[in-house]
Amino acid sequence: MTIKEDVEKCNNNVHEDVSMPLLLDQANMTDETSSKASLWMVYLSTIVAVCGSFEFGSCIGFSSPTQAEITKDLSLTLAQYSVFGSILTFGAMVGAITSGPIADLIGRKGAMRTATGFCVAGWLAIYFAKGALSLDIGRLATGYGMGVYSYVVPVFIAEIAPKNLRGALTAVNQLMICTGVSVSFIIGTILTWRTLALTGLIPCAILLVGLFFIPESPRWLAKIGHEKEFEAALQNLRGKDTDISKEAAEIRDYIETLERLPNAKMLDLFQRRYLRSVIIGVGLMIFQQFGGINGICFYVTNIFESAGVSSSTGTIVYAIIQLPITALCTTVIDRAGRKPLILVSSTGLVVACILSGISFYLKDHNLALNLIPILAVAGILIYISSFSAGMGAVPWVVMSEIFPINIKGVAGSLATLVNWFGAWAVSYSFNFLMSWSSSGTFMLYAAVSALGILFVITVVPETKGKTLEQIQAEINA
Template identity: 35%
Template sequence: MASGTRATRLVLLASVTAAVGGLLFGYDTGVISSSLIFIKREFGLDALEQGMIASALAVGAILGAVGAGPLADRFGRKPAVLAASGVFAIGGVFAALSPNAASLIAARVVIGVSVGAASVLVPLFIAEIAPPAIRGRLVTLNQLMITIGILVSYLIGYLLSEIEGWRWMFAFAVIPAALLAAGMSVLPETPRWLIAHDRMDRARTELARLRTGEDVDRAVEEEIAAIRDTKAQGRVGWRQVTGRSVRPALLVGLGIQFLAQLTGVNAVIYYAPTILTNAGLGASAAILATVGVGVINVVMTVVGMSLIDRSGRRPLLLWGLGFMIPALIVLGFVLATGTLSGFGLVLAIVGLLAYIAAVAVSVDTIVFVIPAEIYPLRVRGKAMGITLVMNWSMNFVISLSFLPVLQSIGPRPTFWIFAALCLVMWLFVRFVVPETKGRSLEEIEHGLRRD
């Protein structure tokens, strides 16, 4: 793209609108944290059954991630996001009306389908419309909205905790689902998808709407030429997605998702109130403390967004992981002492907040950005689907096993294992993950390809 060319307001509007899918992702991920305390009481659940309800979302998300990529490649990014918004609404109503644990698990699977689809589609949509100079910040709008969705779920949970209104917590998701559908219905399709399907006139029109600045016409033609060049180098299907040409990118994408889940963040997001009630807080106080977790999550995500296109992806990941390790060590040590009060309780909450802050500014800010940047155009939807299947598969393992493992071996070994896995991810980022800051998607593709 020519220097001086920048995004129009339409790019910003489209990115914010698509990122409402991230808000829904965050809300439906975080709502189980506040609601599980009351669901456990109403249905009389043990630790494994609680894990099944929490992890059911990940099962659906695996299905959604698998299906979203091919649908987006065939029908377009925009129609796929619209379909996901409808599933969000259906799942929220289904969960709110669940008469027993089995039906709630089924509803969580349905919700998970839309969450998995959103985790693929939103970063993909934003990355394909954004200019390189601000692509990182725009794609991390998705993560910001995820954290806002989690915070909103905590606030709704706190407000409804006095009446134990967990059903209303689930039903609330219908509102942002409707907003997402309304907003996406008036947005353009991504020019890269249009070019991939030989709709050149419309692609040129849409790209011209998305770019402004000096000599914008020439810049648009240069960008189209670069996209067509990568398109012309061949289509990669499911059987070829692990081939030599895309294997380096796939290693980076899958590796980041695999290791990010093993750092324990979703265990904390899902079970923060449960952890704090086990440490001695009442239900309402634990949910209120978790609201603080949500606030820190949002604030530090904004910090991460401001840094990602300045410091780059790799330095931010390395610094964040470096802070996560001591926070987890402290958290495991303090929680191992049993019921907390006074200084011990304060230290546990500080450790929890420090961990969330480090995760938000680094791992969670970047985990969806890099995969959206590194895959070839023709396989981008499919490869993002496979990548997010890894994310949600590990999410399922962690969310299902966390409470039983915590009860079996205790807080200290559990959180120290997470700390050790943070070190493993630090080494992976240091020696395997490339820097993508400031490079076009086509430049990144050329750099990673093995011919």
């Protein structure tokens, strides 16, 4: 037998040792623990964590209502303000790269504190800014915080929640992002831009105080060998009278098997045992972003104006419709399942992009002029409704579930980085694509969403009602 064959045999044996006991031991697990539990600490921990999600949305929403006032007060050119707006995504990409290692090194709570520190520094830099440089430094810092939040918040919630509530609680992350954006839009029309920057400190303060009253992720504590803290955190989350022995034993067994595997590096993600998890996580992020969401979201006013629709009316309806549909998603995700929501959502995105593409095609060829505004409004509203119903929240839920804990840091960083790169690429290229062909741009997004449907059908598993350990063992079996 060659050295290569010895290594392959060893890897296969380790993988079998990891997956088979998990599949056998967990096949008949019930929801006894979660149904009998006193879950107030789970809810409190989720509320505290999603303050980071609200802060995320506040950072995104800040630049839109403040553009005219900032450019006037600080005498900025359009190019300078464009840099201020877009540099957020570069900070978020750096945050995404470092979020996983930070969360693995100092814990999920430590990572949230780090992100909050950057956001506080960023908002203060923006508030005291006298020119473009201070604005850009502040925006870059808040972007870094966003990048860390985008990974660690859904991961933390997934690791503390009972399996029957995990999807709904993790989806609250996306709901609070949308809420943060909407609140910034609304109060930004009333407050000065400096005062609006100070409001970004409010969720930061709530998060920092709240972290003193909630436990660390039990799975992370188990991973680093803090046995007493692990049991105390799990008992705190499930209630003092709840029997946690089964769940604790399951987590310990999984951690013990993972300890037999080496610590993962970025290149290790492409090993056979991890490849399917990585393909699922990265693939969902690609289809979420390259379906056009950030181009449409950032430039929705221009889209309505180009189609001959009142931009103010369209934007208000756009903002109003987003929140209730995202909220509805959080209530049904653990009943309907992840795959059905993504498939319904992606189908709606295809239909919406086709309608919008047809409206611009008719406009370009001076045909059926009365139909153009109707098709444009219908297309954009169906688009945001469909995105909010599934593709907005569910990929983050699935990403928080599918990675084994020994690769969760580097794999989560990779998936989040891909997401932010896609956000930048789409928002940067949107105007260029629209100048090339307005109808062609939307047809391109429709094609991407259609490919996403095929990807979900053929590659993405259903994770509803399963423990994190069951999901990861089945994916990597």
